[in-house]
Amino acid sequence: MGFILEGLAKAVNLLASGDAETFSAVWATLLATGQAMAAALVLGLPLGFALGYFPFPGKRLCRLGFDTLMAFPTVVIGLLVYALLSRQGPLGGLNLLFTVPGMSLGLAVLALPMVVSLTASAVEQLDPRLRLALLTLGADTRQMLLSTLWEARHGVLAGTLAAFGRVVSEVGIAMMVGGNIKWHTRTITTAIALETGKGEFAMGLALGLVLLAMALTVNVVLALLRRRTGP
Amino acid sequence: MSEIYHISGLEHSHGGRLVLNVESLTVSGGEIAGITGPNGSGKSTLMAVMAFLLKPDLGRVRFLGRAVDFAEPSLRRQAVLLPQDPCLLRRTVWGNVSYGLSVRGLKDEGLVRRAMDMVGLDPQRFAKRWWWELSGGEIRRVGLAARLALSPEALLLDEPTANLDPESARLVRLAILAEVSGQQSAAVVISHDQQWLESFVTALYRLDPDQGLKTLY
Amino acid sequence: MRGTVFALFLVLAGCCELGQAQAQTPVLLMATTTSTEDTGLLPELAKAFQARTGIELRWVAVGTGKALEMGKACDADVLLVHAPGAERNFMDKGYGQSRREVMYNDFVVLGPASDPAGLKGQDVVKAMSTLAGKKAQFFSRGDNSGTHMAELALWKAAGLPVPDREAWYVSTGQGMLQTMSMAGERGGYCLADRGTFIKYEAGPQAKNLVILVEGAKELRNQYSVITLNPNKCPLVKSDLAQTFADWLVSPPGQEAVASFSLLGKQLFFPNAGQ
Numbered sequence: 032m033g034f035i036l037e038g039l040a041k042a043v044n045l046l047a048s049g050d051a052e053t054f055s056a057v058w059a060t061l062l063a064t065g066q067a068m069a070a071a072l073v074l075g076l077p078l079g080f081a082l083g084y085f086p087f088p089g090k091r092l093c094r095l096g097f098d099t100l101m102a103f104p105t106v107v108i109g110l111l112v113y114a115l116l117s118r119q120g121p122l123g124g125l126n127l128l129f130t131v132p133g134m135s136l137g138l139a140v141l142a143l144p145m146v147v148s149l150t151a152s153a154v155e156q157l158d159p160r161l162r163l164a165l166l167t168l169g170a171d172t173r174q175m176l177l178s179t180l181w182e183a184r185h186g187v188l189a190g191t192l193a194a195f196g197r198v199v200s201e202v203g204i205a206m207m208v209g210g211n212i213k214w215h216t217r218t219i220t221t222a223i224a225l226e227t228g229k230g231e232f233a234m235g236l237a238l239g240l241v242l243l244a245m246a247l248t249v250n251v252v253l254a255l256l257r258r259r260t261g262p
Numbered sequence: 263m264s265e266i267y268h269i270s271g272l273e274h275s276h277g278g279r280l281v282l283n284v285e286s287l288t289v290s291g292g293e294i295a296g297i298t299g300p301n302g303s304g305k306s307t308l309m310a311v312m313a314f315l316l317k318p319d320l321g322r323v324r325f326l327g328r329a330v331d332f333a334e335p336s337l338r339r340q341a342v343l344l345p346q347d348p349c350l351l352r353r354t355v356w357g358n359v360s361y362g363l364s365v366r367g368l369k370d371e372g373l374v375r376r377a378m379d380m381v382g383l384d385p386q387r388f389a390k391r392w393w394w395e396l397s398g399g400e401i402r403r404v405g406l407a408a409r410l411a412l413s414p415e416a417l418l419l420d421e422p423t424a425n426l427d428p429e430s431a432r433l434v435r436l437a438i439l440a441e442v443s444g445q446q447s448a449a450v451v452i453s454h455d456q457q458w459l460e461s462f463v464t465a466l467y468r469l470d471p472d473q474g475l476k477t478l479y
Numbered sequence: 480m481r482g483t484v485f486a487l488f489l490v491l492a493g494c495c496e497l498g499q500a501q502a503q504t505p506v507l508l509m510a511t512t513t514s515t516e517d518t519g520l521l522p523e524l525a526k527a528f529q530a531r532t533g534i535e536l537r538w539v540a541v542g543t544g545k546a547l548e549m550g551k552a553c554d555a556d557v558l559l560v561h562a563p564g565a566e567r568n569f570m571d572k573g574y575g576q577s578r579r580e581v582m583y584n585d586f587v588v589l590g591p592a593s594d595p596a597g598l599k600g601q602d603v604v605k606a607m608s609t610l611a612g613k614k615a616q617f618f619s620r621g622d623n624s625g626t627h628m629a630e631l632a633l634w635k636a637a638g639l640p641v642p643d644r645e646a647w648y649v650s651t652g653q654g655m656l657q658t659m660s661m662a663g664e665r666g667g668y669c670l671a672d673r674g675t676f677i678k679y680e681a682g683p684q685a686k687n688l689v690i691l692v693e694g695a696k697e698l699r700n701q702y703s704v705i706t707l708n709p710n711k712c713p714l715v716k717s718d719l720a721q722t723f724a725d726w727l728v729s730p731p732g733q734e735a736v737a738s739f740s741l742l743g744k745q746l747f748f749p750n751a752g753q
Contacts (some may be wrong), residue, residue, distance in 0.1 A: 118553040118714050126714075128554055129508065129539060160349040166315060168362040168408060169339040178361075182352050210539035213522075228657035229517075230684045261352060261392060 038236025045237055046244075052213070052222075053241060060218040060245065062131050063209075064199045067138035071146045071194060074139075076187070079150025080180055094151060100144035109207035112137035116208065129210035134218075137204040145194040153186025154179065188257060192250065199246055219245075264291040265327055266416055266448040267312060272321035274307055282307045282318065283474040287467070289416070291446040294438060296463035298456045303469040305452045306346060309420050312450060313343035326415060339366060341416040346424070348405035355396070356389040358404050362412045377411035380437040382430070399430045406434060410441055417441060417449040423458065435462050507719040509538040510555035512625055513654035515702070516540030518674040518746050520739050527735040528726055534719055542654065544623025550574055550705065553712035557720035558705040559727075561625035561672075564632070566703055575705045576717070579728050582736045582747040583701045586629055587676060588692035589659065590615075590668040598668070603695040607637040614647040616667035618658050621650030629700065630670045636697060663687030672700050674746035681742055702747070704728070728752060 045053045082093055114120050116128040116136070127133035161182060165175050180187070202220045209216035211225060219242045226235035265288065272284040282304035289295050297305055310316035311323065317332040324330065330337065342362070351358050360374045375385045381403040388400075396404065406422060417438070423431040439462055442449050453459050459466060466478040515521050516538070525536040541549065543560040547569050550558050559581070560566060570578050588606055590598060596615035598606045610617055620627035634641050642648040649667065651658045655675040662669040663684050668691075671679075679685065692698075704724045709717040726732045728751035736749045 118712070123553075123714065129537070158349045160345070160347060161351075163315075163345050164349050164351070164405075166338065167313065167343040167345060168365065169342070169412070170365045171335055174365045178351070178365075184352075212537050212539060215537060228653065228660065230656075230660040230663075230682060 034232040034236060037233040038240065041233050041237035042240035046241060052217075053238065055214050056217050056219045056222045056238070057241065057245065059131060059216060060199065060220070060242070063134045063138060063205065063218060064195070066132065066135035067142055067198050068191070068195055070135065070139040071142035072191065075143050075146030076150055076180070079147040079187075079190075080154055080176070080183075082147060083151035083154030083183075084176075084179065094148070097144050097148045097151070101148055103141075103144065105141060105201060106203045106207075108140050109137055109204040112140060112204065113207050128208065129212060129216060131209070131216055134205050134209040134216060137208045138198045138201060141201060141204060142194040142198050145197065146190055149190025149193065150183070150187050153183040153190065156186060157183055185257070185261060188253065192253065195249065196246070199242070264446050265289075266291055266293075266325070267450075268324040269312075270322050272308075272311065272318050272323070274304075274311070274316070274318040274320075276307075282311070284308060284321070284469070285474055287475060289448045289450060289465075291448055292442060293465055294442055294449045294451065294463045296459035296466045297450065297452045297469055297475075298454060298459055298466070299469035300471070301454075303471045305469050306420055308469065309343055309418050309450070309452060312416065313341050313418050314338050315343070339412070340414055341418060342409045342412055342414040343418040344406055344409050344420060344422060346420040348402065350393045350396075350401055350404055352393055354389065354393075355383065355391050355404050356385075358393070359407045359411055362408055366412075373411050373413075377407040380410055380433075380440055381407045382433040383407060399426050402426060403430060403433070406437065410437060413441070413447070415447045417447065419449065419451045421452055421454070423453065423455065431458060438462070504533065504535045505716075505719055506535045506537055507716060507723055508556045509536060509559055509723075510546035510549040510557075511538050511540055511559040512543050512546065512561055512702075513540045513656070514561070514626065514672045514675045515559060517654065517656045518678045518739075518741065520674070520736070520747060523739050524727075524732075524735055527731070528723065531726060531731060532722055534722060536723065540654065542620070542622050542624030543628065547574075550707055553707065553715055556707070556716045557723055558707075559702060560705065561700055561702040562628040563701055563703070565625075565628055566705065569705065574708055574711060576708045577721075577724065578703050578705045579724060579751060580701060580703050580753070581727050581751055582733075582749045583699060584673045584747055585693065586626065586670055586698040586700050587673050587690045588668060589662065589671055589676060589688040590691045591666045591687065592689050593666075594691055595666075596668070598691045601692055603633060603692050603697055604637045606692045607633050607639060610668060611637075611639055611642060611645075614645070616647050616649065616665060617642075618649045618651055618662040618665075618667050618669040620655070620658050620670075621652045622654075624655075625700070626655060626670060626672060629698075633670070633697060659688060660684060677741050677744050677746055701750075 274282040733749035
């Protein structure tokens with residue numbers, strides 16, 4: 032159990048000394064997670080909003096679909112994205128397999144259902160009197176949609192954080208689609224898997240603590256932003 | 263005095279039942295029209311038509327001297343409704359009161375402060391308060407301030423003093439009076455409290471489910 | 480607004496990474512075994528190769544079986560593997576353009592120092608029978624890697640069926656270091672290449688495993704480099720792959736292999752063209 036203390040000490044050492052491998056893994060994690068979340072939000076926010084806001088035939092079926100996709104096994108996502116990006120596959124010509132953008136694609140697929148579903152929930156839970164209030168204050172259609180989305184911001188943020196948590200801690204997709212190539216597609220999570228397999232527990236723990244620090248930083252920043260716009 | 267509203271032959275049904283029946287109603291600039299009547303007489307429906315949120319089955323509505331095209335969105339910005347049970351936006355009091363101005367592309371701190379003063383909410387103390395930090399009465403007053411700030415040609419208020427204490431009701435009355443006086447705008451106020459209406463309106467009407475609109479004075 | 484800008488920045492950064500890889504340094508993707516990765520040989524080869532040719536070598540360490548499958552699927556540009564039987568099959572089916580032997584070392588049977596099954600010093604084929612007879616816990620790679628295929632060949636040589644269903648036979652499905660870790664933790668036996676064992680010896684779990692059987696001809700471990708058939712794999716970087724294969728069997732490449740050592744021991748022995 033001494034490896035826990037060893038791990039702690041190692042974590043501090045890795046960060047303080049600017050260990051190149053560690054920072055390469057940190058950068059890969061940031062890049063892959065950031066791109067995946069950006070894509071998931073750009074696609075998922077409007078989709079989730081529309082799903083929660085507008086009535087249309089088959090709406091409940093759609094909601095059910097996205098809710099189910101939220102629990103999709105990540106290893107199956109990894110498999111499907113690998114098959115898609117393989118040179119034998121339909122997107123093979125893009126040469127995305129074993130690259131960070133390729134990983135981001137897989138991670139975006141993971142995050143998207145969560146963003147859609149939780150945004151839709153947030154919009155659905157809004158005060159039903161809101162529409163009338165916005166109308167009487169003179170909002171046109173575009174302003175109405177944007178203001179409604181802003182009203183739902185806390186629920187949307189919660190959904191975003193949940194998706195981020197899932198993405199940043201993902202090993203399977205990153206491993207399968209990224210290939211765990213040192214200096215290029217080795218993320219913190221795949222590096223931890225590697226170190227654990229080699230029996231290097233202290234190193235694995237150290238990397239885990241680095242990841243924790245990253246996630247904590249993101250959460251703190253978002254919490255501060257949240258404070259400035261409400262409770 | 264300019265004509266704000268001229269309504270004739272208004273009829274509207276909902277679920278097969280006739281819910282609104284107004285033969286004629288005229289509101290001119292500088293007037294405060296009070297409408298009272300029992301529940302279910304169609305008062306809120308009338309307001310919805312006058313705020314151009316609802317197109318009636320039958321009838322002619324003229325606003326500011328022109329026939330109304332209910333599909334025209336800009337009219338909604340000239341006839342502003344404070345609904346019966348208004349909800350606030352998840353913003354500060356300042357954010358709420360200035361919202362209507364911002365959607366019109368306007369930014370005027372003076373208008374916002376004036377509106378808050380009119381409803382008795384001191385800008386120094388209230389501007390930065392969040393929506394959940396307000397009492398029921400304060401919420402209503404913020405809703406009213408948000409609409410006063412817009413200085414619309416027609417101010418429509420549906421039960422503005424329901425559940426309000428007498429002091430707040432007094433402030434609302436004063437705000438309506440201040441808003442309409444000296445301007446070419448008008449106000450239409452619904453209230454079940456006929457006495458309160460009688461204390462400040464220039465014309466009082468009663469809407470009954472079967473008998474339609476009757477002029478009281 | 481700021482959020483959108485940040486999001487765009489990230490997307491652009493990613494595209495830059497992509498663009499950079501394809502515009503400046505040429506990149507060669509190799510599918511290889513876990514033993515070449517775990518020992519640390521590959522970064523040394525990559526450094527020497529890039530210094531010589533300016534081509535950046537990247538690799539995924541997936542095991543020989545999976546590497547050959549990736550070759551068939553054209554997901555890599557070149558292969559460095561160690562299962563001669565499977566490789567010959569691969570070439571016969573026309574997936575590869577050229578196959579050349581590069582280097583060798585040997586396999587060893589590892590186990591706990593206490594050696595409860597009493598394997599020490601036995602002939603390797605006999606040792607397999609002893610393991611089965613004593614039902615000693617054995618950890619197999621079970622992942623179609625070169626080491627796994629060598630192990631299967633040993634069961635066959637001993638005239639025994641693969642003990643797949645036996646309780647004492649553990650199929651890990653993982654890489655060499657992982658499998659050795661598991662064997663070491665549980666006090667079991669396993670087959671490994673000497674190179675990875677030397678790496679294991681340098682690590683924190685060294686005292687868990689020792690070499691018990693070694694030296695037989697059946698334990699020879701031959702590595703080869705395979706370039707892919709451009710007719711079957713038009714998108715593969717054939718010219719870069721050819722450059723790599725040529726370099727690896729040439730004197731500078733062979734020297735890079737020979738000069739790689741860990742704890743003063745040489746792990747791989749060059750034998751191209753022999």
